[in-house]
Amino acid sequence: MTSYRFARRLGAVPPSFLGTLFAVSADPSVISFAGGLPSPAVLDADGIARAASEVFAEFGPAALQYATTDGHRPLRAFIADRYRRRLGLDVTAENVQVVNGSQQCLDLFAKCLVDPGDSVLVEAPGYLGAIEAFSLYEPSLVSVPVDELGPDLEVLERIVSGSRPKFFYAIPNSQNPSGLTYPDGARRAVAELLDGSGSLLYEDDAFGELFFDGRPREPIMRRLPGQSVLSGSFSKVLAPGMRCGWILAPEPVLAQFNVAKQAADLHSNLLSQLVLMRWLETHDLDAQCRRVATYYEQNCRALLDALDDRCPELGHTTPEGGMFLLARIPPGISSLALFEEGVRQGVAVMPGRPFYLEGGDDVVRLNFSCVDPGSIDEGVARLSRALRALRG
Ligand SMILES: Cc1ncc(COP(=O)(O)O)c(C=O)c1O
Structure with missing residues (x-):
């Protein structure tokens, strides 16, 4: 058996939660607030494709x-x-x-x-x-x-x-x-x-x-x-x-x-x-930014409304932009337990621990950029069921 003598510095990196997250995100029955991707709905594939063909027409091999x-x-x-x-x-x-x-x-x-x-x-x-x-x-x-x-x-x-x-x-x-x-x-x-x-x-x-x-x-x-x-x-x-x-x-x-x-x-x-x-x-970059921000704002509002309506026990931040909010969970429930019970109920949230050097088990991160807008309310309803199940 080879013993791989990796550099000491690799031991300094905190354990990543990403493997678990990817596995969860791959299951289409789970509504995921756990990821962090931009929405495919706002990525301008056609515009980029045209730009790419114009670049090759103009630069040829120099583009490579x-x-x-x-x-x-x-x-x-x-x-x-x-x-x-x-x-x-x-x-x-x-x-x-x-x-x-x-x-x-x-x-x-x-x-x-x-x-x-x-x-x-x-x-x-x-x-x-x-x-x-x-x-x-x-x-x-x-x-x-x-x-x-x-x-x-x-x-x-x-x-x-x-x-x-x-x-x-x-x-x-x-x-x-x-x-x-x-x-x-x-x-x-x-x-x-x-x-x-x-x-x-x-x-x-x-x-x-x-x-x-x-x-x-x-x-x-x-x-x-x-x-x-x-x-x-x-x-x-x-x-x-x-x-x-x-x-x-x-x-x-x-x-x-x-x-x-x-x-x-x-x-x-x-x-x-x-x-x-x-x-x-x-293209107009300002217009593209407006388009993305407006799409995320609608998702964010839908998520905030659903949280206030269905999970009033969760305190949360109220973003002015971006793709994420943080929710504080009631004492006695750990973010890891909420993640696991959430997945059983068909919803994924990101446990807080990786965002802190110490602690963080009392918060979860919710992403609103990449969730299907039509699934936000149902996702939060599942989260509410997970919270109820954990409170017993
Ligand atoms: C705060 C922050 N900084 C930097 C990055 C890295 O982004 P990129 O390398 O795509 O520019 C991310 C990605 O999610 C981020 O959230």
Whole structure:
């Protein structure tokens, strides 16, 4: 028997729940609020197909070549220009690097910043994909609780002034998993608190284009320009499978990031970048974002109404955008038990534990982007039956 001597860092990654989730999602009789995919109803397959054929007509084999590490320049310029116009950020194409989905930023950023044992701040609850990506670099992860008021500023201040963490990873817009959005005051306070502290801010803006009211929220980066990075992605609004995201950062950070990116994969998928650029030249991205946000808003409202109606014992967040909400379950019931009983009743929810460094068994995440709108009420009726069964 071969004994595989894997690197110690793999042991630092928390166990993933994804295998169980995929098995559940594959069963068509289960109504699933457990996943996290964008709805196929809003993915513009025809538009992307036309863009792809135009790209081949124009570029031929050049569309299949190797390319530069920092990304297709017109796409970088488009992204920078959009941040300048929409959010008032003082950035150019030089501040943008394209990555294979914003998930890659999490990995490469941590690779550039984190030595084993370094302190890194994550939200509680926080994005499980980030906890996973950072863990591979063996940091000392520290939680900052977040709620409707934003991050707990006392905790943030204490840790920032104490252990001088390398960075604070935050999702101020319609967070995954909670759907929470930082109020404007919390954004200002985070910027003030970090300013000059020696800790960077990593602002993950995966959902900033999906506010139901269409109003962009001010990125914290605007108040902390030299000390923050921001990541974004076309995944949630256009085409997750094309794996096209970006990092926006001060040039000294990008120079290091570029080294890590080159070593990891030379460059992001050129064909995806060319096709996306063509789509952007021939379509209205704002209109597409409105379409997606409106579809998700309707699902979110249906889910909130069904929860208030059928499961009043569940407290829940009220998202202003995005794809998720978090529900708090009554004392005495664990989220894992609710998951298991839910599956018996034909509904799946995501247990809270993977979103926390500690605890989290008293919440579940519900996704509303990828559930069939006609099944939402029935799904919540099943959840209510599962809660009743667990209360005995
Ligand atoms: C908060 C957050 N950040 C980053 C990602 C990664 O997305 P992508 O790599 O598709 O851009 C996700 C995916 O669900 C997410 O929820």
